[in-house]
Amino acid sequence: MVRMSSRARDKAQIVCFTCNEQGHYSYKFPKKVVEGMPTNNSLNKDISSYGLDMDYVKLNNITVPAVFYSGDCESVITSRLLKRLGNFKCMDTNKVFKFIDGSSVKVTRMEDLSIEYKEKRVNERFNIVNNKHDEPLLLGNSLERNYCL
16 A cells, blocks of 8 residues: 655645646646636737737736736726635725726725736735626736836
8 A cells, every 4th residue: 555645645635726627736737728718819819909918927826817908007806816816805995997898897895916927026906896707817007017018
């Protein structure tokens, strides 16, 4: 009988928050297409008409798709994605956020999160929008200045 170390046993039971598969942490997520997860190609077709760029970033050490917008914009995260990242004490706010497609949503909460992109880490304040889907993050123009995009 082969005895597994406690570390090996623990790793077999962990679940990646990025792809929902067992056996690896999200920061070690193998870059592969996951059913239901947007890809660069599919999102680029949808956002290309707005002149936006899409890539993956690490948000609190979880790899997530992100849309970079250089216009006058604040960063946005969905409530569902924020919940995947952990429990946060969100700040209250009361404002209307307008999306690039002309739609708008009322924002009542904000949270400061750490973003890593191209080996650089910055903190960003996110508007939290209620959504039942894991939409990509919308990263505003303050990140463009931080990353020199």
